[in-house]
Amino acid sequence: MLKLAPIILCVYDQPKLTRQTLQLLEKNIHASESLLYIFSDAPKDADSVEDVNKLRSILREPWEFKHITIIERQRHLGVDENLFDAVSKITEKHGKAIVLTDNLQTSTFALSYFNDALIRYEHEEQIRSISGYMYPVQHPKRLPKTFFFRLSNAWGFATWQRAWKDFTLQEKEITLKRKEIKSLNIDGQQNFWELHNNSQLKTWATAWYLYIFKQNGLVLYPRFSMISPLHNEHKQENSYLEEMYTPTLSNTKIKYFPTEIKENKAALEAIKSFYKHKKGPLIYRLLRYITKKPNRPLEMGKQSNK
Numbered sequence: 001m002l003k004l005a006p007i008i009l010c011v012y013d014q015p016k017l018t019r020q021t022l023q024l025l026e027k028n029i030h031a032s033e034s035l036l037y038i039f040s041d042a043p044k045d046a047d048s049v050e051d052v053n054k055l056r057s058i059l060r061e062p063w064e065f066k067h068i069t070i071i072e073r074q075r076h077l078g079v080d081e082n083l084f085d086a087v088s089k090i091t092e093k094h095g096k097a098i099v100l101t102d103n104l105q106t107s108t109f110a111l112s113y114f115n116d117a118l119i120r121y122e123h124e125e126q127i128r129s130i131s132g133y134m135y136p137v138q139h140p141k142r143l144p145k146t147f148f149f150r151l152s153n154a155w156g157f158a159t160w161q162r163a164w165k166d167f168t169l170q171e172k173e174i175t176l177k178r179k180e181i182k183s184l185n186i187d188g189q190q191n192f193w194e195l196h197n198n199s200q201l202k203t204w205a206t207a208w209y210l211y212i213f214k215q216n217g218l219v220l221y222p223r224f225s226m227i228s229p230l231h232n233e234h235k236q237e238n239s240y241l242e243e244m245y246t247p248t249l250s251n252t253k254i255k256y257f258p259t260e261i262k263e264n265k266a267a268l269e270a271i272k273s274f275y276k277h278k279k280g281p282l283i284y285r286l287l288r289y290i291t292k293k294p295n296r297p298l299e300m301g302k303q304s305n306k
Contacts, residue, residue: 132156
């Protein structure tokens with residue numbers, strides 16, 4: 001019998017998106033057989049109280065999971081501490097976990113993919129994480145159905161206690177050689193090193209990626225995304241970059257998993273190309289410069305509930 005990983009859902013103040021996330025998640029194969037742990041962060045100020053209370057009432061509706069445990073934080077932790085504590089506790093208890101946030105839609109086959117991969121690579125020390133998200137690259141059918149890549153991703157992932165247990169948000173000062181920084185930055189296409197060293201942009205996810213990178217770790221990716229971000233309900237309009245990052249969800253079960261543990265070269269080139277062109281056409285960049293409304297990085301799960 002398949003030993004299913006528990007699901008962690010970290011939520012804050014987005015009741016509409018949380019409802020959508022739960023509605024899609026419960027349609028997953030294995031959802032009704034899975035344990036769901038929901039970590040609800042407390043309001044950070046008076047303006048957040050109403051939305052947090054609305055969200056918490058939604059959590060108590062009769063969702064179709066094997067069992068739901070709701071942990072309501074008594075003080076505001078912020079997305080980083082809330083998620084870090086949740087993953088640390090649940091992986092210590094169960095040995096593995098699938099990790100989601102309140103702004104993600106899942107393919108019907110997402111839980112099946114995560115569970116199959118967690119079992120398959122449980123004892124492969126170099127594999128540190130299973131990504132549910134895949135970039136909307138050009139010509140995806142040229143890639144294998146799943147593959148390994150160096151970059152971890154915050155939009156829906158799974159991991160093991162063996163991979164997470166030594167990770168900490170308070171990393172000691174890390175130095176990298178120039179060649180290592182280039183590799184971390186996907187051969188210079190995205191400056192993750194700068195994000196990690198910028199206190200305003202650094203998140204749990206930038207630290208997690210750097211931790212995996214320093215361990216010479218790899219992450220499993222699907223060719224077609226099992227996860228797609230839902231746009232923040234507090235925003236008035238969706239940005240060009242948000243649209244750039246939004247993939248088409250996979251509609252098939254994944255049966256192929258690589259046996260050779262090494263980064264896929266074709267995937268590296270495809271993702272490098274995505275990052276190279278993600279800033280959009282020249283005319284868009286010119287208009288953005290003129291109006292002085294630069295887009296902030298969407299990388300690594302940057303969210304608003306600090």
